[in-house]
Amino acid sequence: MTTLQPPPARARRQTLAQIFTWPLVVGVLSTVGLIAALVGDGIWDGVSWLTLLLPILLYGLFLLRPRR
């Protein structure tokens, strides 16, 4: 979770791997969520809600967090 800590907004040049690590994590979890609710009901729906809620929460968090 270190990359979610608040270092300065302008950081050193990042590699492609660094740029795409978090997008990849969110992308994989979204895919899991999109499929989960298709697979079954109950717990599968819950997995789907949580994983698809993640990008929404991150979006809100990044836009609304106070300036350091």
Place this chain on the structure above:
Amino acid sequence: MISGIRPLRRWYWVHKWSSIVCTVFMLMLCITGLPLIFHHEIDHLLHEEVDASVVPPGTPKADLDVAVKNALDKFPGQAPHFLIWDRDEPNALLISIGTSITSNPVNNRFARVDAHTGAFLDSPDVTGRFTYIMLKLHTDMFAGLPGKLFLGLMGILFCVAVISGIVVYAPSMRKLRFGAYRKDRPRIVRWLDVHNLAGILLVMWTLVVGFTGVINTWADLVLKAWQYGQLAEMTAQYQGREIPTRLTPVQQAVDVAVKAVPGMIPSFVAYPGSIFSSKSHYAVFMRGDTPVTSRLLKPALIDAETGQLTDSRDMPWYVSALFLSQPLHFGDYGGMPLKIIWAILDVITIVILWTGLYLWLRRRKPARVARAEAARRPVEGQVLTS
């Protein structure tokens, strides 16, 4: 990184033009799609509906022929095309009725019938409804098949824009952390951050909803292909026959189908002569009961004269692909929480489209000025504007 600049410029070009062409239509699709996520709730709120009787579980169902007769009494001289078990309303049956069996089913009226008493409930004219207008705008803009295919093309461009967006995201983020939002900078910088962040967070969702939407625009073609392919094959020996004058009771046809396809339940029946059957058969479309298998249909063809099963096959892959793409587009497969999530993601997609449009409009002029300046000072290196 010098060698990387040229292909990158090409990706910028792809991202810019695929977006420009589809953005207005995508905005329309996102706005009309938003109420469609909740079409059931909205219809319930805006329109009076006769409720089906609520019965304890295990109550026997009404005879289907009685139910159909009660519906047809309200439409004398007309013909039933389809008998549908509504998955969202298990206490009611829908009967789709056309002026004749050969009339275009697009103009059919739906009669709702109580599933347990067989009593006629209502047959609302949905064509003036808010959700109907949204649906028509969303699927074909009131332009029929050409409208659908056009929107499908816009959907493909949208997918291209999302994929090229991933590529051009990288150089934008070279010096920024994931999730950076430079809120003290001018609007063009802030909105670039808003655009990049939302775009990259929603990549999978926008791609899946975009592409399954494209597949849905091919629904008419897919069903035509099935009619002339598998259905024609299954009914080949009945070709050239007319609709029998005396039909087997539909209840009997359904009973035979249920016995022939164990473990599945009926989803809908296509009457002989309707577009989803031959002139000699009832086609009873069976479905499973998990979220996935409930979308996959298996037709059982029942000879409408003898009441015998003549054939039953799984539908071909392209029809299954269409049926599976539907929940992934509508977001109606994970209860109300998933619908709400779908709606929020839809709104964020509107933000992506809107900020993207703004960024393009704002950059057009500076780009021209920059090019003029670059022409005056050709020695200076090209700097990507992002």
